[in-house]
Amino acid sequence: MSDAAQDLYDLQIVERARNPRYAGDLPEANLSGEGRNPLCGDRTRLDIALQGYHISQIRHRTRGCALCTAAADMLAERLSGCSVEEAQAVGVRFSAALVTQDAIEQVESPPEGTPSLGVMQPLTAVRFHKARIRCVELPWVALKEALTHVRV
């Protein structure tokens, strides 16, 4: 594959998609949400175990492309152990990093106090592939649905 493709299909992403670590059911979940992309039929479902305002565990069942699957799995890893507030802050930061091709700076040196993307970092390469942004956003749509009735 070409260099630019390598950028997007970072080994970490491809590896995650091939062997997701957080895929499956979560019997003890008390929240769940789904993201669907009607244009391609992709779908990801998040099960979340919430204790008070803390996310103790997340599992996903994803039927989607490598980017979507990796994004769901990375979301699950990054947000496990976070408060709902932190999770939302990571989401805001992630969105900002996807909005524009000029966002590199913001990605690399974010304003103080913003949470790090951590394991999700490689996904931000998708900002150069506008048509694929939906793919990595889908798990976040599911998260939003899951948290709809949680008031912080």
Add this chain to the structure above:
Amino acid sequence: MSDAAQDLYDLQIVERARNPRYAGDLPEANLSGEGRNPLCGDRTRLDIALQGYHISQIRHRTRGCALCTAAADMLAERLSGCSVEEAQAVGVRFSAALVTQDAIEQVESPPEGTPSLGVMQPLTAVRFHKARIRCVELPWVALKEALTHVRV
């Protein structure tokens, strides 16, 4: 005016439009018909006195452009005294002369046996002005309506 305009606005046509000879009512008419152009609001009405199958007199009331007025007046002159059959043959010949820009030959040396256009001859210049053909045809639409119920 330029030469080409002179062609279409032949002095005979302009003169006719200015001073039509067959304009007005015909109290003794037993047939009449109207042609309307909804796109410009023009209208011509023909009154015809038919004796047997012979047209004895024609008068027209025309609200239209110079070409339309002249065409109505020349129709009235040309068809006065004709049989219905002859009138229709003149119409066919006239239509043919308007159809195409290549019709000059046909206009100048018509097939044997076809009636002459006579006084209507200058109107055939309109074949080079496609958008104006409706104008000279309008009286013929009126004639067709007038003769609808005459069976030859």
Add this chain to the structure above:
Amino acid sequence: MNTDKTLKTTPAATLDVQAVRAQFPILSETVHGRPFVFLDSGASAQKPAVVIDSMADAMRHQYANIHRGLYWMSERTSDAYEAVRGQVAAFLNAPSHEEIIFTRNSTEAINLVAHSLGSLMKPGQAVLISEMEHHANLIPWQMLRDRSGVELRVAPITDAGDLDMEAYGRQLEDGKVALVAMTHMSNVLGTITPARQIADMAHAAGALVLFDGSQAAVHHRTDVQVLGADFYTFTGHKLYGPTGIGVLWGRRALLEEMPPFLGGGDMISSVTFEKSTWANVPHKFEAGTPAIVETLGLGAAIRWVEVIGFDAIEAHEQALTAYALEKLADVPGLQVVGAPKQRGGVISFTMADVHPHDIATLLDRNGIAVRAGQHCAEPLMRRLGLHATTRASFGVYTSTQDIDALAETLVRIRDFFV
């Protein structure tokens, strides 16, 4: 004709007409051996080279179907297409690019509203138009009336060709009018209607208001928010842009409430973080493959117009119109139709004893293009007691020489007939 006469007005110097003309390839053409004098911009404007080239360049270098294409050419073309939506929004000062719907022309834009908003109207409600509408803003409402039992009301105009504001107010009084659909500039009389006042009165009576901006959007800056409009339409080909592309702007809340018009591909909702209904608008109203290249051409046209600037365009056209009215006043037997308070670059006239058709043909033989007929406004003609008029309409490239040629030739035509 007295050419020595000192004219009271001359066009403003803010616009270099010769430089503008040089950008329109077609203006170098000859017609019947004469230089082409084009005075039919109100029917459709000519196109500057940048518009023509933008379309050709897209097809030569960057073209593919848009949306859902995951490859470079499609993404680039989608971006360019959607960027024009933003441009149009800025052009109209619309609150959001998502309120811009691309249609074929103004006619389709009005039909879209008549079908979609119309399907929400009930017998007992009314649509109010004016006596000076183009058929495009009349027939769709007649068809709605005949389909749904909604009443169609017609606000009269004054003899000068202005909307009769008192009568308009009375038509609104019973509160039945759900929508006022009115021209922002008459294509026959040139009348620029007092849109803000029309909108305020409509809103006070509980009605929405749509402006047919087909003519108006070309001649001056449009600000849908200042106008207080709920819907606004215009058409690309009159704005120096391509054929096959028009615009409907509508307030988001209304567009969201309205059902779609045409069904097909590309009108399905999409998933985003917001999951909000905006995802449905404007795509809900754009079924099938749009006029992609024409949209890019419209973008080029708007860019071009904005570089010249509406201050210069309006000053030029106002001065030119004043010049033309003066020149035409010198033509014996010529009668200008209407004397509206505010007039854009459109003048209709009649000439005693010479029919508009004859005028148009004879002008054409001299290379001068004008329109003659009823101008798709038959009821207005009836109201004016006319069967047809000749119309000269001006664009940013129209010069005083064009007007001079028109006036001089009209004098000769008149001499020829009388």
Add this chain to the structure above:
Amino acid sequence: MNTDKTLKTTPAATLDVQAVRAQFPILSETVHGRPFVFLDSGASAQKPAVVIDSMADAMRHQYANIHRGLYWMSERTSDAYEAVRGQVAAFLNAPSHEEIIFTRNSTEAINLVAHSLGSLMKPGQAVLISEMEHHANLIPWQMLRDRSGVELRVAPITDAGDLDMEAYGRQLEDGKVALVAMTHMSNVLGTITPARQIADMAHAAGALVLFDGSQAAVHHRTDVQVLGADFYTFTGHKLYGPTGIGVLWGRRALLEEMPPFLGGGDMISSVTFEKSTWANVPHKFEAGTPAIVETLGLGAAIRWVEVIGFDAIEAHEQALTAYALEKLADVPGLQVVGAPKQRGGVISFTMADVHPHDIATLLDRNGIAVRAGQHCAEPLMRRLGLHATTRASFGVYTSTQDIDALAETLVRIRDFFV
């Protein structure tokens, strides 16, 4: 991959692909530093220089609004516009040019029939489509159903991707079907449907038949009389023509019976506020300023296609499709979707363990443009038990090198993931 393998098929030599390619400027572009390999003609075809130039030339040298213009530029443009109607009639072997209606695209053409013919249908009647319709030939009928209470029936397809003719026959049995609206070629499976047989069975059951020829008209000669069609639609941008222009053909008697769809200028005979009467067919269905320049571009495209000739086009595409099916069969894990009896130049496939989105993006990084997703045919995807496919579709300029590049890169993509 074994490149030594002797291929059983090679494209016919009747078409000089390199000479054809040289006429498409965009095919010389590079994408991500690679030569542009365009395999998405099914979504929209690229344009030959003659089409691009015909449009630019019109706008440079001969443009004005059409109809009712009494001047040279308008008359010439009107003549050119109307001449394309004649060309399209000949292209489809329609009995008369007056049966050709210009629309924006195929989607609008189908919506026109759904609205106009649809308004004559009554509850108790049914419209019958198939499981493999593009949304453009599905949503308009759903909307009609919801508007009017007409039933919507769906004829099933076989697992191979052909219309199930027995089931189709059963759907017609009760005589309630007023209209069969069916694709002439599937944009997903490539299936060419047995149009004549479909039409004969529909007619025997008292139903009319509309064919969505959006894909079919590009790949082989269309003769609406031989097909026995009542309506036929196609779309310019897939036929190497401009965007913004499509065609509806309908039998004159039907078009005459149908009420107009959009209202506005140019479709009327006379207008009063109380009542309007309609122009004759086809003008009744063409409201407002049409896509004039795009119509001329469509004329150029049809002329270009006819010079190449459908014998050569069909032979080329058939050979190329056979070549591609063979090449793709060698890609490990690749599964072609459907095996219809007759197939045009469209191949959808899936690849075990690799999602179509990933395939499309990785192909694009190598300069290769294909489509991935549901192809505006969601119900068909469901029927096939698939969520999305990757689709390669071919045009007259597609070469065996394009196919080779596709197959080789697919092998590398697969290696990358598995």
